[in-house]
Amino acid sequence: DAKTTQPPSMDCAEGRAANLPCNHSTISGNEYVYWYRQIHSQGPQYIIHGLKNNETNEMASLIITEDRKSSTLILPHATLRDTAVYYCIAHSNSGYALNFGKGTSLLVTP
Amino acid sequence: GAVVSQHPSRVICKSGTSVKIECRSLDFQATTMFWYRQFPKQSLMLMATSNEGSKATYEQGVEKDKFLINHASLTLSTLTVTSAHPEDSSFYICSARDSKKDTNTGELFFGEGSRLTVL
Numbered sequence: 001d002a003k004t005t006q007p008p009s010m011d012c013a014e015g016r017a018a019n020l021p022c023n024h025s026t027i028s029g030n031e032y033v034y035w036y037r038q039i040h041s042q043g044p045q046y047i048i049h050g051l052k053n054n055e056t057n058e059m060a061s062l063i064i065t066e067d068r069k070s071s072t073l074i075l076p077h078a079t080l081r082d083t084a085v086y087y088c089i090a091h092s093n094s095g096y097a098l099n100f101g102k103g104t105s106l107l108v109t110p
Numbered sequence: 111g112a113v114v115s116q117h118p119s120r121v122i123c124k125s126g127t128s129v130k131i132e133c134r135s136l137d138f139q140a141t142t143m144f145w146y147r148q149f150p151k152q153s154l155m156l157m158a159t160s161n162e163g164s165k166a167t168y169e170q171g172v173e174k175d176k177f178l179i180n181h182a183s184l185t186l187s188t189l190t191v192t193s194a195h196p197e198d199s200s201f202y203i204c205s206a207r208d209s210k211k212d213t214n215t216g217e218l219f220f221g222e223g224s225r226l227t228v229l
Binding site: 034036038041042043044045046049087095096097098099100101102103 | 114116142144146153154155156159201203205207217218219220221222223225
């Protein structure tokens with residue numbers, strides 16, 4: 001899996017959009033960009049993934065740059081329950097395990 | 111959505127005893143499950159890949175005789191921490207993917223985690 005780089009921490013006001021960046025400049029053509037989050041003392045939760053096109057689901061939107069070297073996860077209206085560590089992972093879907101980096105600790109404040 | 115269940119969620123044991131953690135896929139079959147370990151304020155570290163009907167594959171530095179993995183059915187994998195010591199205290203998390211889904215579209219589901227404290 002390609003190395004990903006994320007800021008260690010971010011703050012966001014409740015109700016505002018949270019934009020979490022991820023750099024994956026060495027991503028290969030067959031690697032997807034996955035986002036997971038981990039709320040304290042729980043297992044990771046899948047959020048979204050994409051290859052080239054932008055993706056949106058009920059939880060978030062994923063914007064991938066045209067050169068695929070970076071992406072942004074957008075939580076459109078952050079709530080206090082979105083406080084968690086967010087992991088960006090480049091993964092080739094080979095059936096192997098996901099390798100987690102340090103992620104971004106997002107704190108949503110009232 | 112698919113659910114992966116772990117049991118127990120918390121366990122406290124004395125040093126030298128063995129502890130078994132179960133990981134079940136509740137509504138799908140998983141030929142492969144993964145076991146992770148997470149120490150406080152650190153990220154998840156892959157310990158081993160559990161394969162149904164065959165031996166597990168361990169990551170470098172993980173003792174296979176200490177962390178026994180059994181994947182006897184398509185919905186159950188167990189991790190046994192043998193002769194546990196305080197340094198084995200950690201948050202153990204399992205994950206699984208639906209074997210019937212294309213790996214390009216099927217996400218990895220994670221259990222709730224099991225917190226082990228060895229006194």
